[in-house]
Amino acid sequence: MKASTVESFLKNAKKWRKELGQLRSIVLECDVDEEVKWGQPCYTFHKKNICIIGELNRSCVIGFFKGASLSDPDGVLVKPGENTRSARSIEFTSVSEIVKLKSTLKAYIREAIEIEKAGRNPQNKP
Secondary structure, eight states: OOOSSSSHHHTTTTTTTHHHHHHHHHHHTTTEEEEEEETEEEETTTTTEEEEEOOOOSEEEEEEEGGGGGTTOOOOOOOOOOOOSSSEEEESSHHHHHHHHHHHHHHHHHHHHHHHHHTTOHHHOO
């Protein structure tokens, strides 16, 4: 069953409810809009996808749609699949891991917003 609201998504989260709630609160501090896309909380800026949070079997995740364009000075972004072009993600298994990376996450979200404002994509990374 796909969630129709972020609240229903969090309520139905099987294992990572607290972690997803923590990710949500961090993302919402970054001047983005929240909606449900593909059955998951998705965060946009002027209708452009910035990031998405979700639940996996062994972790929860925040994914950046144009993550390959992010500078990633902390080296925490990973390519989710071998054939993935621009998306990058970070997986978490505890609230403490998320809290530890709070400032990094906010910096990456703000950078992703700037990428959208500039109209950049992974192919024209500066």
